[in-house]
Amino acid sequence: MLVLASGSADRGDAGPANGDDGQWHRPARDYASTRYSGLAQITAENVKQLRPAWSFSTGVNRGHEAAPLMVGDTLYVVTPYPNVLYALDARSGAVRWKYEPQPAKAAQGVACCDVVNRGAAYAEGRIVFNTLDMHTVAVDARTGREVWKTKLGDINRGETMTMAPLVVKNKVLVGNSGGELGVRGWLTALDLASGKIAWRAYSTGPDADVLIGRGFKPFYPSDRTPNLGVSTWPPEAWRIGGGTVWGWISYDPLLDLIYYGTGNPGPWNPDQRPGDNKWTSAIFARRPDTGEAVWAYQFSPHDIHDYDGINEQILLELDIKGARRRVLVRPERNGYVYVMDRATGEVLSATPFAHVNTSKGVDLATGLLELNHEKTPVLGKVVRDICPAAPGAKDWQPSAWSPRTGLLYMPHQNLCMDVESVETSYIAGTPFVGMNVRMLAGPGGHRGEVTAWDPVKARAAWKLKERFPVWSGALATAGDVVFYGTMDRWFKAVHARTGEPLWQFETSSGIIGQPITYRGPDGKQYVAVLDGVGGWAGAIVSGDLDPRDAGAALGFVNAMSDLPRYSAKGGTLWVFALP
């Protein structure tokens, strides 16, 4: 019997600590966002016998980033645009119903980085999810009937939606995408029953719009000045300043706080938006009932590298310097794992988990990231070896936490970038000068990593190298198995304690989806994942980009030119079980 590690997760609503209901109702499984299952039929010893039980083609060819859901005896899968929701009999994969929201075709041209969807959520008999064309939909989980559909924004202004909602206290929390297009970011709460908008909290602008009031108590004094969402920008620039909300939300029921991050500032060139550009590339703690901000902290003030702050936060209790602390752990795009007090927003530690040269560290007294200005991209200047590249050391792909090992399993990338020259570019009839950005493999030559991180010791327990960025989510189980997928079509199981490869299966297309596990109607443990390569990293395949066009997908294609040799496009749900 293995001893429980020092860390434990706040499971929120996940049921008794010594059991597991075998269900999967939201992409991160629990409010703490652990992606940990207490199921233990599949173990490090027997996982090598794992084999496909059934598979199901979604009929969609773009990047599949979503997590399936397991509710009762039904699996739910939402596809990339056109955002079809399938309800599948978990026994066989037979289609119980499908719901087609028919989003506006034009939304495809607005989305920056493939037309992905990161998943649906289940609550109170409903499946809720977002469509690329700015609608949130609630569908009856039993019948597939649309209960409500609410329009939240306008694709004509560059907004899209790609994130998975989180349902907290009968509020459906959703955010927008499109920071590059002059979109002002927000998080919006809809009433689960009616679909009516309850509140909207902007990421930029006056405190009244950001829902900053008397209850706002950020940890660092520099964050306490009123209306920083206006004063840290040139006049009016906050109106189109980005800070979109396209990543992950966690919820702490005891503190009654939700946590989520905001995207990079835009669409100005950095020199034209001097200031911290609050609250972009930041994290908010808010009350779910009202949206009121309780604290905020900016990971990358005045971001110049496209380091969105939208990554997941895992809510844990850890022994830090001899004291039990209620923390959130965030592997951040800028390359640091932040451990923060989740009641106050204090940064307890910020440690690089990948090769970082764009900054020199985080000053824990002020919370400020210390930049290395030698790696600042400047128009007309050659700057090589900027690490991490624009997708960061880790992008949206969510980590998993095991309370048994006390390790956080982080899928991420190992990419640097060169800004080599300016080149003429052209859009909407208007020529302009663009930077020629090329992404390259980081030190070691591999482009992806899976890191098992000990947030107490602030160091890696082990690391695995992968050919391509590991753009899938991770899953950890009580059987001490960690699952993840690769863009070169391998679904892998490794030992949670050592990283030792235990099993792998070659799927039809590269994997950028989020694996889940559940107890099937027959009592057996299953593992499910969507394949279907794409996303920003895989746009070379899903978007048919020219491998010779190194600057395509904002320079990502340069690092991915060999992906078409390993994977074609196409989405399939794979379900695995022991014999």
Next chain:
Amino acid sequence: MKGAVALALLAVALAGTTQADGAPPLRVCADPNNLPFSNAHGEGFENRLAELLARELGTRVEYTWWAQRRGFVRHTLGAGACDLILGVPAGWDPVLATRPYYRSTYVFAWRRDRALDVRSLDDPRLRRLVIGVQLVGDNGVNTPPAHALAARGIVDNVRGYSVYGDYATPNPSSAILEAVARGDVDVAIAWGPLAGYFAERVSAPLDWAAVTPAVEPPALRFTFAIAAGVRKDAAALRDRVQDALDRRASDVQAILDAYAVPRAGTP
């Protein structure tokens, strides 16, 4: 690709005839809502150029409509849905381009009744006038005027207008010029064809003048030569289009004149 080659061969066969019946159409990729360049009603100067070229090639225009946003070339020309884009920068890498048929420039635009007559980026008034610029936001880069103003420390009095505009409105890219007419900004620095066309169409008439200097080291320039583009492997079609552009050069210039496209010397 095959279509493009076939079309080019047919164009050779039909050269010198005016009979369009039966000829494969000239398949043009265009934005359905982007005046003065193009719209679905055929009212833009690139629509007019497409018709001119089709007539010269003995056929008619068939459009594939797609908003000119990121992925435009990929979804249109790249997907084989169409064969020709009117209006790309000369030598632009994603396409095989003709020789340029005009060169335009970024311009200052102001309300005629205010007679500001701004001509230089070094005009000291730019430190206090409210200036509108077009925003791209792709890779943290923007239109050259936005960079040039930032390099001069001119930041607080600059307002941004997305090059895409609000696509639900009839003329999405006119917002920056309407802002000048309305007095929201004192002066706009916009791409010339927009200013030339909308100067007489916004709610108060505008005057404009080319941005100087035309080049700013190390990396900024304000004039761009504009050409037509085909798929990279469609050299035969490119050559046919080039011949047509050459033969109808004066008609091309007349169309540009009719839309008041500012010209900056020879292409």
